[in-house]
Amino acid sequence: MLFNSPVFIFIFLPVVLLGFLIAGQIAATFPSLSQRKVLIFWLIITSLVFYGFFKPWNLVLIIASVIINYRLGLMLGNKAISQLTRKIILFCGIGANLLAITYFKYAAFIVENINGIFHGGFPVPEITLPIAISFFTFQQIAYLVDAYKKGTQERSFINYIFFITFFPQLIAGPIVHHSEVLPQIENKKAWRFESSELAIGLTVFVMGLFKKVILADNVARFATPVFEAAAQNIAPTFTEAWIGALAYTLQLYFDFSGYSDMAIGLAYMFGIQLPINFFSPYQAISITDFWRRWHITLSNFLRDYLYIPLGGSRKGNLRRHMNLMMTMLLGGLWHGAGWNFIFWGGLHGTALIINHQWRAFRLKLGHSIEDDSWISKRIGWGLTFLFVVVAWVYFRASTFSAANIVLASMVGANGIELPNVLQPLLGSLQVLGVGFEGFSLTLDLHEMKALLWVTILLLIVFLMPNTKEWMGGYSPVLHAPSRLGTLFSENRIFALLQWRPGNAWSLIMAVTTAVSILALNQVSEFLYFQF
Numbered sequence: 001m002l003f004n005s006p007v008f009i010f011i012f013l014p015v016v017l018l019g020f021l022i023a024g025q026i027a028a029t030f031p032s033l034s035q036r037k038v039l040i041f042w043l044i045i046t047s048l049v050f051y052g053f054f055k056p057w058n059l060v061l062i063i064a065s066v067i068i069n070y071r072l073g074l075m076l077g078n079k080a081i082s083q084l085t086r087k088i089i090l091f092c093g094i095g096a097n098l099l100a101i102t103y104f105k106y107a108a109f110i111v112e113n114i115n116g117i118f119h120g121g122f123p124v125p126e127i128t129l130p131i132a133i134s135f136f137t138f139q140q141i142a143y144l145v146d147a148y149k150k151g152t153q154e155r156s157f158i159n160y161i162f163f164i165t166f167f168p169q170l171i172a173g174p175i176v177h178h179s180e181v182l183p184q185i186e187n188k189k190a191w192r193f194e195s196s197e198l199a200i201g202l203t204v205f206v207m208g209l210f211k212k213v214i215l216a217d218n219v220a221r222f223a224t225p226v227f228e229a230a231a232q233n234i235a236p237t238f239t240e241a242w243i244g245a246l247a248y249t250l251q252l253y254f255d256f257s258g259y260s261d262m263a264i265g266l267a268y269m270f271g272i273q274l275p276i277n278f279f280s281p282y283q284a285i286s287i288t289d290f291w292r293r294w295h296i297t298l299s300n301f302l303r304d305y306l307y308i309p310l311g312g313s314r315k316g317n318l319r320r321h322m323n324l325m326m327t328m329l330l331g332g333l334w335h336g337a338g339w340n341f342i343f344w345g346g347l348h349g350t351a352l353i354i355n356h357q358w359r360a361f362r363l364k365l366g367h368s369i370e371d372d373s374w375i376s377k378r379i380g381w382g383l384t385f386l387f388v389v390v391a392w393v394y395f396r397a398s399t400f401s402a403a404n405i406v407l408a409s410m411v412g413a414n415g416i417e418l419p420n421v422l423q424p425l426l427g428s429l430q431v432l433g434v435g436f437e438g439f440s441l442t443l444d445l446h447e448m449k450a451l452l453w454v455t456i457l458l459l460i461v462f463l464m465p466n467t468k469e470w471m472g473g474y475s476p477v478l479h480a481p482s483r484l485g486t487l488f489s490e491n492r493i494f495a496l497l498q499w500r501p502g503n504a505w506s507l508i509m510a511v512t513t514a515v516s517i518l519a520l521n522q523v524s525e526f527l528y529f530q531f
Contacts, residue, residue, distance in 0.1 A: 001053040003205075003262045004212050005523045013266075016046045020270060021193050040162050040185065043270065047167040051131065058130045062165065065100065069093065069140040070160045076147035090148045097137045097144075104129055109337035132171045134334060136164055138301055143178050145305055159185050168266035172259055172528040174277040174297040180478055184272055194271065196501075200474050201269035203499060206513050207467050208261025212526070213519040216254035219457055220524075222450040223247035223396070230402040238416045241409035243450045248396045249389050250457040252527055253282060256295070259526045261467050268476035276468060276477040282388070282461040285380040287351040288359075290388060292481065298334075302327050317360075324356070325349040335395070340403065344395045351387055472498035 001008050023042045027035035052059040072093040076086055102110075104127055111124050163181050164170075226236050226244025236244060260277040267274045281293035291299050310323040325346065332345020362368075372380070390407065397403035408414060468475045499505050 001050050002523060002525060003259070003266070004209060004520065004526075006520055009517070009520070012046075012050065016043070017198075017269065019046070024193055036185070037158060040158055043167075044158070044162050044165060047162075047165040047170060050167040051165065051170055055128075055131070061100075061130050061133070062136060065097075065136065065140065066161050066164050068096070069144060070157055073143055073147040073160070074155070076144060086148055090144060093144045094141055097141050101133060101137050103127070104133055106333075106337045135173050135175060136170065138175050138298075139164060139178075142175075142301060142305055146178065166267070166272070168263045168272075169274055172263075172526055173295070174260065174263065174275050175301050176274060176297070180275055181272065192271065197271055197476075198269050199501065200471070200476055201265045201267070203265070203505075203509055204268065204467060204471065204476060205262050205265030206509055206516065207470070208258040208263075208265060209516045210512050211254040211258030211261065213516050215457060215460075216251050216258060217519070217522070217524055219247050219254070219453050220251040221247075222446075222453060223251055226406065227396055227398070227402065230405040231398045233401070233405065235405050235414045236409045238409055238412055238414070239447065241406050243447070243454060245389055245393050245406060245410060246454045246458070247450065249282075249392050250454065250461065252392065252396075253461060254457070255527045257467075259528060264477055273476055273478045275479045276481070278466070279468065279481050280461070280466045282385055283381065284384050285377045287348065287355050287384055287387065290384055291348075291352070296481075298331070302331050306330060320356075321353045324352055328352065340394050340397060340400060343400070344391055347387075347391045347394065351391075470499055472500070474499060 001012060003009075019042055020039060023038050024035060027038040048059060048063075051062060072089060075081060075089050076093075078086075081089075107127055108124050111122050114120055115122055115124070159182060162185065163176070163178055166176075166181070169176050223244050226240055227248070229236060257278045264274050264276075275297055277296050279293040279296065281290050284290035284293055307323055307327040310326060311319055312323060313320040326349075328345040328349030329342055330345070332341045332343070332348070335341045335344075390410075393406050393410075394400075394403045397406060468477060468480055
């Protein structure tokens with residue numbers, strides 16, 4: 001079931017909210033009933049319905065995974081068991097989880113590569129990827145590791161299954177840490193139906209819905225044809241290539257940002273705060289800064305459960321770079337079973353290594369990057385954004401050759417077309433011996449629309465505040481970054497325009513809701529569903 005589908009918005013969500021309210025009142029009427037358990041049980045049942053709506057057989061996998069990992073967590077938290085035995089249980093638990101992901105997500109990819117390398121004829125298995133297996137498996141791996149290190153105190157199976165299956169974060173994150181959600185489950189205040197929480201949650205949900213169905217889905221129309229043509233070895237023009245790359249960059253941004261907002265808003269309707277997962281990543285001034293802002297919970301997971309266990313930065317500069325590259329390569333593989341995803345991870349790993357080396361060089365000279373001038377930061381922002389756009393081409397393209405075709409057009413290998421209006425200015429200009437006299441560009445209506453959409457959305461991501469900043473003190477997220485800034489972080493004038501309960505914002509959100517609902521005639525999946 002999709003958050004942006006009519007069945008979810010008009011049937012599932014109202015039923016869940018109404019049932020939540022009724023279940024709370026029934027539990028309050030009978031003192032023998034635990035209100036918390038009744039409400040948790042209701043949300044578990046509805047979450048399983050949500051997960052199994054299209055493919056009920058997926059329920060078998062997730063329930064089996066939850067039961068096995070819960071039992072393993074109890075054993076790991078048992079201090080009476082020897083350290084060696086607990087370590088064996090941990091390795092077996094992590095191995096079983098990774099084996100499940102490997103089989104469902106990477107089996108076909110592995111067989112294809114074996115056949116290609118050894119010219120074998122092994123049949124390639126046709127395996128349907130279970131929805132959200134990467135997300136709920138990573139969540140449980142983190143739980144097992146923490147149970148081994150700290151000894152988890154969680155004994156309630158109902159709490160645990162709620163922590164894994166809670167529908168707002170189940171399908172595409174954020175990757176929730178048990179220490180973030182389980183304490184909220186035990187808090188009595190979380191199990192009261194509050195109209196203020198409903199209003200805030202609905203506001204954030206509608207913001208996310210608008211991003212998805214109006215912004216992401218509309219700009220996607222200009223990205224898809226370019227990459228589909230490249231997959232058929234049809235080279236786009238210079239302008240088409242840049243429009244396609246920027247359109248996909250923006251589509252992915254608003255698609256993922258929209259989902260993150262919707263997940264956070266839905267959870268808060270039930271009094272649960274989820275961690276922030278997105279914080280204006282295209283305003284980052286370095287690639288390190290980018291990864292502090294993009295898919296924050298995945299970045300934290302890779303840092304805490306892969307990069308640091310590999311040795312982090314504790315074993316010298318060379319080892320640090322190797323650990324960083326390994327982390328990003330595996331992070332790329334997590335996104336999909338394809339060499340293009342691995343290569344994309346390698347590009348980001350290389351960029352992070354260069355960024356760390358540059359910072360170290362600057363520090364030796366006595367320069368603090370944090371004290372850089374506005375111009376220096378804008379140069380860093382421009383280089384970072386350009387790199388991210390180029391890397392996304394490999395992420396989006398179906399093959400390496402398709403990505404190379406798009407990039408070749410982006411650098412002018414297939415000729416450069418410039419708008420006619422620029423010809424008088426550039427007609428006599430020579431750059432490296434190449435003139436611009438014969439270059440022309442005739443924009444049709446489709447290209448004019450594409451340029452307009454891309455320009456507007458670029459201005460939004462570069463200049464506008466994010467949802468956390470729009471909501472101000474009413475933001476329902478956990479762990480909002482305190483060190484990360486945007487153009488509006490310290491803007492006092494903007495503070496006057498932040499969301500607050502009142503007639504003005506009620507009207508704005510009503511119009512936003514209406515526009516978004518009218519766009520639901522063509523429902524599309526969120527891009528991160530495939531990961």
